[in-house]
Amino acid sequence: MSHAWTVRFVAPDADFEGAPLLRRRIRLDQGHGAPTSAVLRWTALGVGEVWLGGRPVTADVLTPGWSSYEWRLRYAEHDVTSLLDGEETVLAVALGNGWYRAPLGWGTRTAPYGEELAVLAELTVTFADGHQQVVGSDRDWRAGPSAVTANHLYDGQSIDARRHDPRWTEVSYDDSSWAGVHEVDVDRAVLQPYVAPPVRRISERVPERVWTSPAGRTLVDFGQNLVGWVRVSVAGEAGRTVTLRHAEVLEHGELGTRPLRGALATDRFTLSGGEDVFEPTFTFHGFRYVEVDGWPGDPDGLVEGLTAVVVSSDLRRTAHFACSDELVSQLHENVVWGMRGNFLDVPTDCPQRDERLGWTGDIAAFAPTAVRLFDVQDFLRDWLRDLALEQSHHDGMVPYVVPDLIKRMPNPPDFQPVDTTAVWSDAAVWVPWAVWQAHGDPVVLAETFDSMTAHVRRVRSKLSPNGLWDTGFQFGDWLDPDAPPEDAARAKADPSVVATACAARSARLVAEAAAVLGRTEEQAELATLAEELRASFNREYVHDGRVHSDCTTVYSLAIVFDLLDAVDREAAGTRLAELVAESGFRISTGFAGTPFIADALTSTGHVEEAYRLLLQRECPSWLYPVTMGATTIWERWDSMMPDGTINVGEMTSFNHYALGAVADWLHRVVGGLAALEPGYARLLVAPRPGGGLSWAESALDTPHGRARVRWDREGDRLTVQVTVPEGTSALVQLPGAPDQELAAGTHTVTATV
Template structure:
């Protein structure tokens, strides 16, 4: 039976706010093998039952079932749409119509924004961290005739939208953090069932957030503006085709909220005694409420955010109540996370609940706050004294596993506390399990490192006075993240800000959004070296879009970022001398263990690292140009790439084949970026293994070398060494952290040293995903699920599992845009049982590495190859048994 089991819009199940028609995709199920779609047709309706069809697509003879564009349909602002698809396959079967996917259109053109940005703050409030209330009462006489109603809302700062006494939507920390002067997201919510005949009330709570709050390790504020402001446009569609619009304007009123203080790093203070009951309900008297004023902001910057908003993604209950040796009361939630603590409390008016959030206990079991630097991570709630009260913060979040209870008005009951997990809403796509519990925990830690740091932007860490979108961290982790979660739209949003924040010359900031430029006078490193264009960091401009193309097969991200990608390559070219590139401040192999004592900079020379990345990014950009059929650019940058490679080889290899820089990272980059002359590849690989053995099989790499270490080994016939490196469990290693009880990935290999002491407190995050980049090796190599850049998005996959490490079994599933790709292998002596699942309408090259003899082929025609056996397979599930060499 042929079925369309899921229809997606921009790879999402639904979009709530779009400004252009999304790309469509669908997942196909069939009991047959080798299933290929032969045709499809699409319908669009304004109702879920498809009684009023707006678009009846004709049958299209096509195998495309993802990244399908529909240019012949025109959207109208503030409308509900339902889309469905029907398909045929190569067996002559025709599916039923799919279940519909839904979307809501946003405000399609800047001229349609009739609302203004409004605030009750004055210029004197620029240093004020208090939240404010806004409200607007309006009357509806035709509520029974409403067909649909949608509100489009955003803010300069952070907002919560309310309607008739209830919060609208489930999102938090909206509208998120962007390059506000160029790119401001707004959210769209359906409110049809929440409007009433007669008086209705719109309201909002506004906080400082990233826009005007205290941000960055230099602790400046007002980076983008000095007053928080709201823009809101309620669109009411009536059954007769008419419309009514309620906008934010000077008719609104404002007041002070019970949130006395709220900052990203420092937490929130809430005095429930100062609440204004019924402030967003009918019949409220606005006595003492103040007039609002209009804030100037360019409305053309407003862009609909249809998905990936930050929201509550889980709850965690405490696992222990601890009294430390110093006498502090501490709640242990058992998992390092990003979010906040929700609690219940009873007491008299004026009693307080005060919580301090932190990551680890020190060697003596006491509260450790030093690594937070100046971030307070403190929440304070003042009770109003009315029965049981419940609360959680509004415009802040914390990175923590532990909570120190500084005040609580009653005997402590763990049942009254819950950790709320916050991160950008993304579908989990990667699932991994194996026979080694420590490796399973490492995968868990990598996944939770993503969750903790993908809070609207890909932050470096979620706890200290930083939480910035460091481009290097995001670049390093991008491929791993895209196996673990569906990151297409998350990264597309962030890359848009990267594009806007690039320098006119094409330089790429160290952090995006960029709040370092102009604010680093007290930081010697950045004030002297500059705030943009560091190798491996700035290369996010090219590597991340290319990764999105590989993983999702969508040329849209390449089109959107093409000028940005080209700008970065051209920037390097301008500043290169005879194809060797180096520019101002370079982080190099950041925090590598081969750094000099007291230094963050690894031993690998910057000119080698810079030129290696110059070659790699230029190659990827040439491939992007080819994918977009930009032939002239492809030819130019492909030739440039070859010239850079030749120059790298001349500069860094001796005539006998010795790589001049004798570091692990130098050899890793040369191998993984294909910079090694063919005649010297074996020697370079052997030397890398020698360097590994010099440290008893341990790595000493930092941010640049670590992500590619296992790849450099396994791609060059050293699979055994790659597995051995991965499974080391003494310092320094990934599993050393696991043995130390980590539940996320650390910033430093020795964040907690073997003797229990801490690495330097100035930079010691215990939730820092960069070294979690090894996760992609688990999927791409151990499970062998690899994308084919000639048919990206896993339209054609390369399945080449590499057993090893003493594992008896491994079971992995990756939910590609076409469906689940599954690989499970079991090893018993020299015998391997392999189960592979290939989604419908895709194919795969299956390679049995080190296969000596195929004992059960399940109908597959294997042929001998240099690696063992290979075969081309279509969709279906296959069970193979073979013996290893």
């Protein structure tokens, strides 16, 4: 429930180069005893940081993040009792453009939401005798310039240390020369408290290497593709500017900036002449390498002077995986790093180029992996609120990105008209279902059920008389490795086969959600729709176990989505294994098929084929990027070519989590730890050793406690160690052994394989 606000938004009378400082002196009421509590609630049009009494209120950054501002603007709430000291204090806020005002998108950019930065802040102080004093944003605030001379999420931030006066947050500071403020008319009904965790500094990294490129440029390698910024500690002559440009990769020994497209990804720091520390907290970059220009003194000083600050939503990691193949273990860590970088307030596609949008297809594909690797329940519940808001204002259509920037772009993308599309729009169903499966809390289904049903009913309205979803634009099996670089949608899989399969799956999942919630009418309605779609799929697309367009993706979807009868399922599994072998055990799937192909193989008895696909090192494969030194998941299987050149396609990112969806399979099938019931109330321990692996381990912090499976293989003997959390049980299924039921505790079981 939202707060009953007594204050209003205020904006500075001057823009101050897009980074104003605002402050208000506050005299605490006297005669009521000492303050016993103080709560600050605040938000902004833009992003901001806040101080009280000269001290930061929080470690959060980029608050209030990015939501569908038209209908929902989040506010933060902090206990600031410890920051009250004395009769007078100062409430101070620094503002930046953030997502609200900085031009976003690719091509011709636009400031998507508004032209004016503003703040809303309310401080409530309770005294010993129960008296309350409420003070906050009003016309008594003052506004002045900061040391920030430019700030943009894509292009970077410029800071002039000569303009910085650290006293500006203190009572003694003279703000008489500052400008005033004016009230801004904002509907406070859109204000909602945070559900998601805030964005914070997560960790730091120091340079691993500093060197001079063939062109004579100074380059720094932080050893990991990460998301955040570089904190710079430097001393030099006043007025000197140190420039940092960021990129994920090198090409021909130089910074590989072409994948950034229109994003400049450049920070500029002008020195004061003393000891300066710069931290550009109104931007973020996706990078591993930094090109430095203007550094005073010896380049060796960069090792001490630069620190990469990793920034992400503050998510608790819940899963760990490792195995005897170091490349596979590194693949898993690459998935973790890719998710961490792209879960920055919104589940973005990529963090580096002029895009960084909440593409629904990416998270639809990746959701089962996301809910395992980190506790993202509240993060995704928050984002799903924006999805539902966008959808409700688009006649049930789930947009391609949430928040929906595309509707505001002056030059709309080629894929027009924007409409409901498989996988992408299915995020309305697949994401909450994944959260429910991981946590076992039906609140996410209750919150999203109207959105889920609206999506499936809209899909029903798109079906042809033959019962197929074969009309309208589809992304299909996006980024099929056999598609040309300039046309990522030209996949082997017929897009109508993909769409109809996805429609059947979504209808079935919403029917199951209705059953959980006791919505019997909707359960019957949507179960009927799911069966009708299944029947249409088989009638039109399945003939003697062959699925129309006869490629790995269509078989994978048909098998995993349970669209086939027993005979056709067996034939489809055999055909899928044949196609995988014909491809030389190289990846032949894109966004639609990749999350499901390994499961399709293993569930139809083709475990060794799945392992050969996993362990393939030649391009395209999961391990090829690892052999090329990747530390995150790439957007394309061949984002970098074997000779070290960058893929010629305009759309090439080196930090895209979607194709890392295989990590969920690594945990469930290779590691052997899965859920038999939502929320891991009952576990399935069913490792499927193969591929020459001698051991594997999967650990997960379930809602009931830590679960762990570790298996070791010596010859034909398989030894499995299992930890079952209190209050749960586990069904153990090992090759060639009868099923076992384990109670809570630590157990060792063996089998002959």
